Amino acid sequence: MKILMVSAEVVPFAKTGGLADAVSALAGNLSEQGHDVKIVMPRYYKIDRKKLTPLPGAMGVPVGGGQEWTEVYSAPLPGFPKATVYFIDHEQCFGRDGVYGPTPSSDFPDNTYRFSLLAHGAFQVCNKLGWFPDIVHAHDWSAGLATVLLKHVCRWQEKFRHTASVYTIHNMGYQGVFGKDKFPDLGLDWGLYYGAGFERNGALNFLQAGISCADMVTTVSPTYAHEIQTPEGGFGLDGLLRVRSDVVRGIVNGVDKSVWNPATDSLIPARFGAGDMAGKAACKAALQKEFGLPVRPDVPLVGMVGRLVSQKGIAEVFAPSYGSVYSICSTMDVQFAVIGTGERWCEDEIRELQSKLPNFRAKIGYSERVSHLVEAGADFFLMPSQYEPCGLNQMYSELYGTLPIVRRTGGLADTVENYNEQTGEGTGFMFDSLTPGAIYDTVGWAVWAYYNRKEHIRAMQERAMAMDFSWKASCDGYVEVYKEALSRGCS
Numbered sequence: 001m002k003i004l005m006v007s008a009e010v011v012p013f014a015k016t017g018g019l020a021d022a023v024s025a026l027a028g029n030l031s032e033q034g035h036d037v038k039i040v041m042p043r044y045y046k047i048d049r050k051k052l053t054p055l056p057g058a059m060g061v062p063v064g065g066g067q068e069w070t071e072v073y074s075a076p077l078p079g080f081p082k083a084t085v086y087f088i089d090h091e092q093c094f095g096r097d098g099v100y101g102p103t104p105s106s107d108f109p110d111n112t113y114r115f116s117l118l119a120h121g122a123f124q125v126c127n128k129l130g131w132f133p134d135i136v137h138a139h140d141w142s143a144g145l146a147t148v149l150l151k152h153v154c155r156w157q158e159k160f161r162h163t164a165s166v167y168t169i170h171n172m173g174y175q176g177v178f179g180k181d182k183f184p185d186l187g188l189d190w191g192l193y194y195g196a197g198f199e200r201n202g203a204l205n206f207l208q209a210g211i212s213c214a215d216m217v218t219t220v221s222p223t224y225a226h227e228i229q230t231p232e233g234g235f236g237l238d239g240l241l242r243v244r245s246d247v248v249r250g251i252v253n254g255v256d257k258s259v260w261n262p263a264t265d266s267l268i269p270a271r272f273g274a275g276d277m278a279g280k281a282a283c284k285a286a287l288q289k290e291f292g293l294p295v296r297p298d299v300p301l302v303g304m305v306g307r308l309v310s311q312k313g314i315a316e317v318f319a320p321s322y323g324s325v326y327s328i329c330s331t332m333d334v335q336f337a338v339i340g341t342g343e344r345w346c347e348d349e350i351r352e353l354q355s356k357l358p359n360f361r362a363k364i365g366y367s368e369r370v371s372h373l374v375e376a377g378a379d380f381f382l383m384p385s386q387y388e389p390c391g392l393n394q395m396y397s398e399l400y401g402t403l404p405i406v407r408r409t410g411g412l413a414d415t416v417e418n419y420n421e422q423t424g425e426g427t428g429f430m431f432d433s434l435t436p437g438a439i440y441d442t443v444g445w446a447v448w449a450y451y452n453r454k455e456h457i458r459a460m461q462e463r464a465m466a467m468d469f470s471w472k473a474s475c476d477g478y479v480e481v482y483k484e485a486l487s488r489g490c491s
C-alpha cells in the first residue's frame with residue numbers, strides 16, 4: 001500500500017512526547033514490511049537543511065485566503081531507509097524553536113495557520129511527486145485538517161478519488177481549540193465550519209473535525225479506545241466517538257528495539273539481559289551516582305521519566321502536603337530518581353522536595369541518555385497516570401527488567417500484568433483509584449515484595465523482559481484498519 005503519514009512530530013527530527021516515537025516506528029516498520037511509506041512534517045528551525053536533500057522548485061500551498069511559497073526537503077527515515085520524510089520548509093511558519101509553542105505549556109498565536117500549511121502542504125507534496133497514496137494517515141489534532149481536506153476537497157479530484165483516511169488519536173486531552181475567527185486560516189468554505197465538524201461550543205476544534213471526517217479512527221490501545229467513548233475519558237467528544245464507534249479501533253504501540261534494548265543499548269554504562277543481570281546492577285550504581293544518591297545495591301530504587309503534567313498524576317505524587325512522595329521517602333527505605341519537565345509548580349516542588357529528602361533526587365530537564373539510565377538502573381518505575389492513551393515508558397521499563405507501578409488505565413492496563421502474590425506471576429504493580437494513598441500503598445507493596453519476595457521479583461523481571469511489544473503486531477493491526485478504510489471510504 002502507498003501510505004502518507006502526516007504528523008507534527010517524528011523522531012529523530014522533532015519530539016515533544018511519545019507521538020514522535022510512535023509515528024516514526026510505525027512508518028518505518030510498515031516500510032520494512034514492503035509498504036511504500038512517506039511522511040510529511042514541518043522543517044522546524046532545529047532541523048538542519050544541510051543534512052536534507054532539496055526537491056527542485058518552490059511549492060505553492062493554498063492556505064488561508066491565498067497561497068504560501070514553500071521549499072520541500074527530503075531525507076530517509078533514520079534506521080528505516082525505505083521510508084522517506086518530506087519536510088515543508090516555510091521560514092515564517094516553522095523557522096522557530098518549538099513545535100507547538102515557545103515553551104511546552106504555551107502555544108504560538110498562529111497555530112491554525114501553521115498546521116493548515118502542514119495539511120494543505122501534505123497534499124501538495126503528493127502533487128509535486130506525482131505520487132498518490134491509498135491511505136492518508138493523520139496523527140493528533142495538529143494533522144486533523146488532513147482528513148477534512150481529503151474528504152471535502154481532494155477526493156473530488158481524480159488522483160485522490162481512491163484515497164482513504166485514517167486518523168490516530170494519541171491524546172484526547174489536546175484537541176487544537178481556537179477562536180472561530182481563525183477559521184479563515186484553514187482556507188475552507190464557511191459551510192465546512194459546521195459541515196466538517198469543526199464547531200464545538202462556539203469554537204474551532206481540530207480534533208473533532210479530524211474524527212468526524214476520517215474513514216477510520218484509531219487510538220493507541222484497546223482500553224483507551226473504550227475509555228474515550230465514556231464521559232470520563234472523552235474530554236467532551238465521547239458522544240461523537242460513540243456515534244462513530246463502528247470505525248473506532250485501539251491498537252497498542254510497539255517499542256523500537258533498535259533504541260530500547262538492554263542487550264544493545266549504547267546509552268547505558270553496561271549491557272544486560274534476562275540471563276545476565278550483572279549489567280543491571282552496574283547501571284543501578286551508575287544511576288545512583290548520576291543522581292547523587294548513596295550507592296547501595298540493596299535498596300529499592302524507584303524511577304520516573306516523563307512530562308510533568310496533570311495527565312501523568314503529578315499532583316498525587318508531588319503536590320505540597322498532599323502528594324505521596326514525601327511520605328514514601330520519609331517512611332520507607334527507598335530511593336527515588338526522577339527526570340522530567342513540565343508544569344512550573346511541579347518543577348519548583350520537586351526542587352523543594354530534594355532539599356528536604358536525602359533519598360529523593362531529580363533532574364529538571366530532557367535527556368535521552370538519563371532516561372535510558374533510569375529505565376535500566378531502577379528497580380521500579382512509577383507511572384500513576386490519570387489517563388494514558390498508550391504510554392511507552394512502562395513498556396521500556398518492562399524490557400529493562402524495571403517493574404512498573406501503574407494505575408490501571410488506558411495502555412497501562414493493556415501492557416502491564418498485575419503481581420499475583422500467591423503465584424509470583426505478573427510484570428508490575430497496579431492500583432485503581434488515583435489518590436496519594438493508593439500510590440503510597442502500591443509503592444509500599446512493591447517495596448515489601450523487593451525485601452521479602454526476592455524470587456517473585458526475579459521471576460517478574462524475567463517475564464517482563466520477555467514481553468513482545470514488537471511493532472510487527474501493531475503494523476498488522478494498522479494494515480487491517482487501512483483495508484477497512486479503503487472499503488468504507490472509497491466504495
Ligand code: ADP
Nearest residue numbers: 017018306307339340365366367371391392393
Ligand atoms: P507522552 O507521549 O504522553 O509524553 P509516552 O510514555 O508515550 O508519554 O512517551 C514519552 C516519551 O518521551 C518517552 O519516549 C520518554 O522517554 C520521553 N520523555 C519524556 N520526558 C522526558 C525527559 N525529561 N527526558 C527524556 N525523555 C523523556
Ligand code: GLC
Nearest residue numbers: 018019022170220389390391
Ligand atoms: C501520547 C500519549 C501516550 C502515547 C503517545 C504515543 O502522547 O499521551 O500515552 O504513548 O501519545 O502514542
